[in-house]
Amino acid sequence: MQPNSLQLENLKIVTLVSVGKHPQSGRVRRADQDSRAVELGLTLAAQNPDGLMVLHAGDPAEPGLRSYAGMGLAAINVLQLDPAADAVAPLGEQLQQSGADIVLTGVRAESGEGSGMLPYQLAEKLGWPIVSRVADIVSVNEGVAEVLQALPRGQRRALKVRLPFIASIDTAAPAARQSAFGPAQRAAMTVTVVEAETDTVRQSWDEAVARKRPKRLKVIKAKTAAERFKAATAKSQSEGGRIMKKEAPEEQAQAIVDLLIEEGVLR
Amino acid sequence: MSFEWLNPLLIATALLLAVIGAVRRVKLWRAGQPDQIDLVAGLMAMPGRYLHDLHDIVERDKYMSKTHAATGGGFVLSALLIMLVHLLGIDSQLLAWALLASLTLMFVGALFVFKRRLNPPSRISKGPWMRLPKSLLAFAGGFFVLTLPAAGVLSDGFMAQTSGVLLTLVLTALIIWGMGELFFGMTWGGPMKHAFAGALHLAFHRRQERFGGGRSTGLKPVDLSLATEVGGVLGVAKPTDFKWNQLLGFDACVQCGKCEAVCPAFAAGQPLNPKKLIQDMVVGLAGGSDAKYAGSPYPGKEVGHAQGGPDQIITQGLLDPETLWSCTTCRACVEECPMMIEHVDAIVDMRRFLxxxxxxxxxxxxxxxxxxIATDNPNGxxxxxxxHWAADQNLPLMKEVREAEVLFWVSDGAFDMRSQRILRAFVKLLKAAKVDFAVLGDEELDSGDVARRxxxxxxxxxxxxxxxxxxSQYKFSTIVTTDPHAFHCLRNEYNDFGSDALEGVEVFHHTTFLNSLVQQGRLQLDPFVGGKVTYHDPCYLGRYNGEYEAPRELLRSMGIEVAEMERSGFRSRCCGGGGGAPVTDIPGERRIADMRMEDANETGAELIAVGCQQCTAMLEGVVEPRPQVKDIAEILVGQLVDPTAKGLAKEVH
Structure with a gap:
């Protein structure tokens, strides 16, 4: 082992957190996936508590941030910016400056746009690889991380990624530890005021309560218990689809539109 | 006699050492946090508290109360007279005879202590406690013979004449042994420590309201501003985080094990023994290990490995957190403790830290x-x-009516389908009695009981x-709830937050309220014909709030003669559902609810009447065959004579 090479003990991990919203009450809370990202960060930095930085772009007085702090964080770094501003640029700059090796985020936020685009935009801006839906980071050796990606039905895909990279954390990752009141009150909010461009696109939007998306009708075709068990556990075998890799983009797009019309999504 | 100077010197030495020990012990207690206590008033009230409050509890065991009165009373009197006769050398035959009488009393008492210790029950501690009756006998016997000359029974020269030096040596040995235990040991940590610490504990008890027949069961609030203070800690991490009078209380323990005998968690084989817990707190406040502890261990845990000190984190070495989470907060130990020690307060204080x-x-x-936190109810x-449970009930909402005679506090039973049956039954009774009531609807939140415990x-x-x-937005004179836990919070724990919302408001459990309706003739009931019925006292209704009678009277009003379980009333055994115990779910060898069901089975009852939705859930969770479990409201509804819908009531049940 080389000293000071990129081993777990001396990594710089940054977890990005957003303000969550409880699905039943709509109350502010720590977002589920983001808190799992903090949990993973705390686990990775167990030997080196200074190696984890928890970063939020928004309002430092936001009470929801305290419930992340309650997981045992000494401080949360907050890039204070205008609520209407776009957080991508300042976050990218901060990540570049902080010398982060691993950036952990949720797959998507529970409030705001919740588009799930932020990790991708950051990766694009920084030119780093992104691994989506990560369940665990197993090891880091000589600058290469071994990552488990969550697939449907409990399956995992082992990937190797070169540092630095961005990982969005899936709900399959270990659950976040309890948030305790005392540490939550005590944690420092390290505030950096930043200027950022206003997200003009978003300004033109109206926010409304989300409607439940229509679910595809579940037609149970299984006749025996064994078939039902298989349907519930086995990896779904795609049927009737087409893999289009070499076709022209126009052709691929047309195929998607055709499918959407066939499914009645587009009319 | 050549050794005349010896005895006063020995007594003076023993007393001096006792005083030094006392100062040291007081210092250990004072390492705790300050508490607002009127010291002088407490000391003045102490003898009365000993003779009434403490003695009333000891009196439940007649043998022990008489034994203790003789031994303890004899000792206190003897000690005073010894100082007069032997230390100050007051030459009075009257005093000497009085001393002989009090020593005889003490000696007789000590004989009974000795007898009890011949075949001691498993709950009491052995070790140094086994030597105590012998020390008492040595003290009483030694001073008795020593006092005979002063009383004029034996001439002064007798000792020198007869066996002389030998007798003097034996007597000296006896009084050194006796005083070693009773004076020196009292303040240096021997079994007699209970007398010194116990007396002061009665004087400076943290819940002064408990004396004189009062009841004080609400937990004390945590000062949350401590969270952001430098060095502040929420709850109790180290022994010194307890209030000083709590530490003093731990030291008062006589290790009689009455708490152990009634603890449901101990009986279930979960790793909790209230007596050991208090002894571990003593280890914590004085520093050291539990190696000398000579009582029952925490089930499944070996004695001798616990280490602690005043400034060491309790849950790191002294106590396994599982011990704290095994408690159902049923208060059976507190109710039973002759020293009025507050086990539940201590356990919750330490849970707060965790x-x-x-x-x-x-x-x-x-x-x-x-x-x-996120949804104001424990299931999210x-x-x-x-x-939603009341969609078909057409309940008046406080938000709309703003004023009603009775506020019906629904509690989180609203979300549970079994509890909803109790709620419906109660609503039906309220309507039948034409009570002017309203509910808060969605404005009601969890009472906070589970969170606090x-x-x-x-x-x-x-x-x-x-x-x-x-x-505070609405007008009502009475709150009624079917949940004893919410009842306890509203009645005893909501007063600490500077709100006048409950000023002049009476809070009732539904059994109390329904009983008054029945007594007023507002509910007509048919006699119950359904076999033998027993009644299970919910801890938070009985021990926490002293309501044992109303539920029984209600059952009697339906012609039910309650077949009492062996443990009922203030000795009722917990169902296992309190204190968040079903949530923390610490494994044991048995389930508490199963043991409670065995109690019920022994009465041969076919129906268990209950006054709590939590107890209902726990007891119905026991596998069949077992008696039926019904809330008293449900039984009442079945017997309700409703002139308008007589047939209907019959149909439902």
């Missing part, structure tokens, strides 16, 4: 707390669905304040 500082509430604890249901006082206080803010 939850609010360490974030280590076990098993489902963290999830339940998260749910309560949508807050807007709180009144799980140590999350921040969440409890938050809920309490928000509930009080809602309550």
């Amino acid at each position: 939850t609010m500082e360490k974030g280590s509430t076990p098993n489902k604890g963290a999830e339940v707390l998260d749910n309560i 249901y949508a807050p807007a669905s709180r009144t 799980l140590g999350d006082d921040a969440t409890f206080q938050n809920l309490a304040k928000r509930n009080l803010a809602v309550l």
Whole structure:
């Protein structure tokens, strides 16, 4: 082992957190996936508590941030910016400056746009690889991380990624530890005021309560218990689809539109 | 006699050492946190508290109360007279005879202590305690013979004449042994420590309201501002984080094991023994290990490995957190303790540290707390669905009527289908008695009971304040609830938050309220014909609030003769559902609810009447065959004579 090479003990991990919203009450809370990202960060930095930085772009007085702090964080770094501003640029700059090796985020936020685009935009801006839906980071050796990606039905895909990279954390990752009141009150909010461009696109939007998306009708075709068990556990075998890799983009797009019309999504 | 100077010197030495020991012991207690106590008033009240409050509890065991009165009374009197006769050398035959009488009393008492110790029950501690009756006999016997000359029974020269030096040596040995135990040991940590610490504990008890027949069961709120203070800690991490009079209370323990004998968790084989817990607190406050502890261990845990000190974290070495989470907060130990020690306060204080500082509430604890914080109910249901159970009940909402005679506090039973049956039954009774009532609907929040017992006082206080803010908007003279836990919070724990929302408001459990309706003739009931019925006292109704009679009277009003379980009334055994115990779910060898069902089975009852939805859930969770479990409201509804819908009531049940 080389000293000071990129081993777990001396990594710089940054977890990005957003303000969550409880699905039943709509109350502010720590977002589920983001808190799992903090949990993973705390686990990775167990030997080196200074190696984890928890970063939020928004309002430092936001009470929801305290419930992340309650997981045992000494401080949360907050890039204070205008609520209407776009957080991508300042976050990218901060990540570049902080010398982060691993950036952990949720797959998507529970409030705001919740588009799930932020990790991708950051990766694009920084030119780093992104691994989506990560369940665990197993090891880091000589600058290469071994990552488990969550697939449907409990399956995992082992990937190797070169540092630095961005990982969005899936709900399959270990659950976040309890948030305790005392540490939550005590944690420092390290505030950096930043200027950022206003997200003009978003300004033109109206926010409304989300409607439940229509679910595809579940037609149970299984006749025996064994078939039902298989349907519930086995990896779904795609049927009737087409893999289009070499076709022209126009052709691929047309195929998607055709499918959407066939499914009645587009009319 | 050549050794005349010896005895006064020995007595003076023993007393001096006792005083030094006392100062040291007091210093150990004073390492705790300050508490507002009127010291002088406490000391003045102490003898009365000993003779009434403490003695009333000891009196439940007649043998022991008489034995203790003789031994303890004889000793206190003897000690005073010894100082007069032997230390100050007052030459009075009257005093000497009085001393002989008090020593005889003490000696006789000590004989009974000795007899009890011949075949001691498993609950009492052995070790140094086994030597105590012998020390008492040595003290009383030694001083008795020594006092004979002063009383004129034996001439002064007798000792020198007869066996002389030998007798003097024997007597000296006896009084050194006796005084070593009774004077020196009292303040240096021997079994007699209970007398010194116990007396002061009675004087400076943290719950002064308990004396004179009072009741004080509400937990004390945590000062949450400590969270942001330098060096501040929420709850109790180290022994010195207890209030000083709590430390003093631990030291008063006589290790009689009455608590151990009634503890449901101990009986279930969970790793809790209230007596050992208090002894571990003593180890913590004085420093050292539990190697000398000579009583029953925590089930499944070996004695001798616990280490502690005044400034060491209790849950790191002294106590396994599982011990703290095994408690159902049923208060059986507190009710039984002759020294009036507050076990539950101590346990919750330490839980507060684990939850609010360490974030280590076990098993489902963290999830339940998260749910309560986010949705104001422990299962995370949508807050807007709180009144769904009553969709067909047409209940008046406080928000609309703003004023009603009775506020019906529905509690979180609203989300549970079994509890909803109790709620419906109660609503039906309210309507039949034409009570002017209303509910808060979605404005009602969890009472905070579970959060508080799980140590999350921040969440409890938050809920309490928000509930009080809602309550303060409306006018009502009475609150009635079917949930004894909410009842306890509203009645005993909501008064600490500077709100006048409950001023002049009476809070009732539904059994009390229904009983008054029946007594007023507002509910007509048919006699019950359904076989033998027993009644299970919920801890939070009985021991916490002293209501044993109303539920029984209600049952009697339906012609039910309650077949009492062996443990009923203030000795009722917990169902296992309190204190968040079902949530933290510490494994044991048996389930508490199963043991309670065995109690019920022994009465041969076919129906268990209950007054609590939590008890209902726990007892119905016992596998069949077992008696039916019904809330008293449900039994009442079955017997309700409703002139307008007589046939209907019959149909439902």
